Amino acid sequence: MKWRRYEIKYSSKKLKEILKRREDLIKQYRSIESGGKLLSRSLPEEIVEIPYDGPLKILAFSDYRLHNLNTLLKFIETLNEKPDLIIYAGGSLWRFTRPKPELLRSKCLIHQGIPHDYLPEYDFIIYGGDSQLIWRIPKKLAADLDEKHLKQRLAMVVELAKDLKQMIISRSRTEDYLSSLMELISKKYAMFDVIPVSEETLYRKYAIIDKYAETEVLSLHVFKLFNDRIARDSLLSVLVLASFDEIDSLLLKKIYEDESFICFHVARAGHDHNMLELLAKKSQFGLVVVAGDDDVEEHANLYIDGEKVFNAEKTWIKVGRFLIVGLEGATAGIDALADYYSEADTRLRLELAKDFANDGTKLIIVSHAPPRGVLDRELHYGNVNVGSTALRDFVEENSQKIPLVICGHAESLGGRFEKLQDTLVVNVSSPNDIYSKVNISLIDVDEHGHVDIKFYKLPSVVDEIFESGAGEEVLRRLKAGLGLSDSEAHLFISMFEKYGRRFLEDLHMMAKLKFRYGFSWDNVFRLYMRGVVSPEQISDEIVEDVMKDSYGIHKTHLMRAYAKIVREREKGNTYLLTRIPLEDKIVLIDAEYVPEEGSIKPVLYGFLDATTGELKQFWFYETDKLVEYLNSKADYLFTYWGGADKKLLEMLGFRVRFLNLLYQVQISLIAPIETTDLKSVHDALCGHKNEEWWQRNFYDMDGLTKLMLCRQVLGDLNDLEARESLANANKADLLALKYIVDKLRKLPTK
Numbered sequence: 001m002k003w004r005r006y007e008i009k010y011s012s013k014k015l016k017e018i019l020k021r022r023e024d025l026i027k028q029y030r031s032i033e034s035g036g037k038l039l040s041r042s043l044p045e046e047i048v049e050i051p052y053d054g055p056l057k058i059l060a061f062s063d064y065r066l067h068n069l070n071t072l073l074k075f076i077e078t079l080n081e082k083p084d085l086i087i088y089a090g091g092s093l094w095r096f097t098r099p100k101p102e103l104l105r106s107k108c109l110i111h112q113g114i115p116h117d118y119l120p121e122y123d124f125i126i127y128g129g130d131s132q133l134i135w136r137i138p139k140k141l142a143a144d145l146d147e148k149h150l151k152q153r154l155a156m157v158v159e160l161a162k163d164l165k166q167m168i169i170s171r172s173r174t175e176d177y178l179s180s181l182m183e184l185i186s187k188k189y190a191m192f193d194v195i196p197v198s199e200e201t202l203y204r205k206y207a208i209i210d211k212y213a214e215t216e217v218l219s220l221h222v223f224k225l226f227n228d229r230i231a232r233d234s235l236l237s238v239l240v241l242a243s244f245d246e247i248d249s250l251l252l253k254k255i256y257e258d259e260s261f262i263c264f265h266v267a268r269a270g271h272d273h274n275m276l277e278l279l280a281k282k283s284q285f286g287l288v289v290v291a292g293d294d295d296v297e298e299h300a301n302l303y304i305d306g307e308k309v310f311n312a313e314k315t316w317i318k319v320g321r322f323l324i325v326g327l328e329g330a331t332a333g334i335d336a337l338a339d340y341y342s343e344a345d346t347r348l349r350l351e352l353a354k355d356f357a358n359d360g361t362k363l364i365i366v367s368h369a370p371p372r373g374v375l376d377r378e379l380h381y382g383n384v385n386v387g388s389t390a391l392r393d394f395v396e397e398n399s400q401k402i403p404l405v406i407c408g409h410a411e412s413l414g415g416r417f418e419k420l421q422d423t424l425v426v427n428v429s430s431p432n433d434i435y436s437k438v439n440i441s442l443i444d445v446d447e448h449g450h451v452d453i454k455f456y457k458l459p460s461v462v463d464e465i466f467e468s469g470a471g472e473e474v475l476r477r478l479k480a481g482l483g484l485s486d487s488e489a490h491l492f493i494s495m496f497e498k499y500g501r502r503f504l505e506d507l508h509m510m511a512k513l514k515f516r517y518g519f520s521w522d523n524v525f526r527l528y529m530r531g532v533v534s535p536e537q538i539s540d541e542i543v544e545d546v547m548k549d550s551y552g553i554h555k556t557h558l559m560r561a562y563a564k565i566v567r568e569r570e571k572g573n574t575y576l577l578t579r580i581p582l583e584d585k586i587v588l589i590d591a592e593y594v595p596e597e598g599s600i601k602p603v604l605y606g607f608l609d610a611t612t613g614e615l616k617q618f619w620f621y622e623t624d625k626l627v628e629y630l631n632s633k634a635d636y637l638f639t640y641w642g643g644a645d646k647k648l649l650e651m652l653g654f655r656v657r658f659l660n661l662l663y664q665v666q667i668s669l670i671a672p673i674e675t676t677d678l679k680s681v682h683d684a685l686c687g688h689k690n691e692e693w694w695q696r697n698f699y700d701m702d703g704l705t706k707l708m709l710c711r712q713v714l715g716d717l718n719d720l721e722a723r724e725s726l727a728n729a730n731k732a733d734l735l736a737l738k739y740i741v742d743k744l745r746k747l748p749t750k
Helices: 012-029 068-078 101-108 147-170 174-188 232-242 275-282 297-303 343-358 389-397 460-469 472-482 486-499 503-518 521-529 538-550 553-569 623-630 646-649 661-668 678-686 692-699 703-715 720-746
Strands: 006-007 046-050 058-061 087-090 122-127 130-138 193-201 205-211 217-223 251-257 261-267 287-289 309-311 315-319 322-327 363-368 404-407 416-420 425-429 440-446 452-457 586-596 599-609 615-619 635-641 656-658
Touching: 012 343, 012 389, 012 661, 068 275, 068 440, 068 452, 068 692, 087 440, 087 692, 122 389, 122 635, 147 217, 147 232, 174 205, 174 425, 217 232, 287 322, 297 646, 322 343, 343 363, 343 389, 363 389, 363 416, 389 416, 404 440, 404 486, 425 452, 425 599, 425 720, 460 472, 472 486, 486 521, 503 521, 503 553, 521 538, 521 553, 538 553, 553 661, 586 646, 586 703, 586 720, 599 646, 599 703, 599 720, 615 720, 635 646, 635 661, 661 720, 678 720, 692 720, 703 720
Parallel strands: 046 315, 058 087, 087 287, 287 309, 322 363, 363 404, 404 425, 586 635, 635 656
Antiparallel strands: 006 046, 058 440, 122 130, 130 261, 193 205, 205 217, 251 261, 315 322, 416 425, 440 452, 586 599, 599 615
8 A cells, every 4th residue: 555645734723822832831840941953843743654453563662772783683683573663762873874975954054144264164074983074165166166176175285184193193382283284284285374363261273274265174172281281172174184095096075065065075985784674675665763862953964864764753653553752852861952852842732742643643752761650760961861851751741542652771771671650661771881782672563552661782892802713813803893802803803702602791880880980901801700790799708719819900990990899888987998007297299280292290299297287388499498498397297189199299309108098098997978079088087178269279270270370380480369269279278188087087997
């Protein structure tokens, strides 16, 4: 039977009703009225009707960010029965396809209505690790150039990017960048020039311009702080351009032209497979897709394309008695565009779907985010609920009409389902790590709304490395794909040889031990040899046993990680695992400094005698007074909170006994803290200080602000305000250290 596709038209009366309802929902959910998508983007545009009788067989997955796409295709081919629909609930859509050049026209319009002295020539698009360019070139220049000469010009820009890349690698100061860049341009690239564009609080922007075309070829954002390093986005632009080789083989396609500019799409040959389209062909009716929280709508529209590929945000699909509606993005979570995807608009779309399904049709909701409180707890976002409140409200109120919600987003709960009243909620996401397997769900829904689910696991990235071969090839891929050192890669191979498939099956749990608590791989594998794959299985006796077999830095990692586990177990209790060697005569150290290339430049030294309470501070030019003070304290234990304080004193030739109190706290202190930064430990042991002086000089003071103050003092010794602010921040840290030491002396040891 023939499919039917029709546009959804909204009468002026209906739009008024929708707007009024939206206003009410904004108040109900306290959504940001000025945020959220435009109303026109919140409404579905069309419905595709597919005649069908009988149960619906769905293959569903989500958050497929790292794993092998070809493995997924091969798995579908092994199924006894072809799915009626394949559903992807969003995440990293750029992995699946290269956008068609004609869909990129909107990126060519950046100059329209925007005042700009020098229009940027290039825009960058990343596809599955492959780079593409949108090249905007003035018509007066492009009109006189054929493809050969256009490529010659592009080759010159690529060569410039390669020179810049080399210069960035070999230099670290702004002055070096600029002088070297000026020299490079004047000698080798006469058509280009370097001009300052703007200066902000944190960085300066310089543009490399084409003097004749009057365009910006590249821009460099240079941070004033952090050794004046090139900002990451500028570096990425340089690296993308520098990655283009074999210019003659590049594909140039004109995709836009107006009275001022011609735009070309530039890409390498190949990489033309549309994996979304290939997936659609593996099912009877096609592929239904919603964008994830990392798929900004503008980009999602570029990627969700192809024959029988449906963007469920714009196109709703009615298959027999089922209406499939989509909810893209997420309204909660650190990465969510919560002011873009609002709860109010989520509820509005669902209410519209209910109106369209008023003839007894059942709703199947494909939402990247789960309903609030249902399979939506996510460690990645800080162990918080990342689901949608509006989705939950709607499901609870209309549960008998909604047999199924397919979702993702909360990756640690993928491969599970729960009931929300009469509705089955299935989280089909896969963990965003290379050690975990892929979750695939096969779901059967009959015309009465009964749902059956079966989960499958596909190989992890590590599984595929071990299955790909043996010997040096596995070693190479472990080092390249997992970022392992040579010794770590050999450890992996020896564990696989000893435990076989069981090792790979358990590896995702071992990875959680490593990355959540900070064990080394050596620690993790020694624990595994003793039957440990989860923190609950670790005891004092096991740690002591592992410690006997461990060496060097692995002992430190073991103690730090175990202390973190014990802190989690003993929340609310405060004590020491082992005694901290705090002597009677202690001098606390805190120094303020500026990192230099391969070194550090001191600005202010601060000392506090923990016994007498005497505070001393010395500026970097007061070396004689500093040395005199240090000699008077030669028999004291100099105690510091990590960092470079010890190194700064050793640079003066001062050799005394030191105690790194941060390290001691990390391996010994059990307290209700999430991190062992100075502020957290102080507040846990000593309580929060509410005085304005403490707020300004301790709680509101961070490393970046201190670094800025250090630079201000070095730049102008007469800047009394900066000197006072830095001295007070230094004093606050020393006082906090003293209060911590006083409390640590009194804590019991277990």
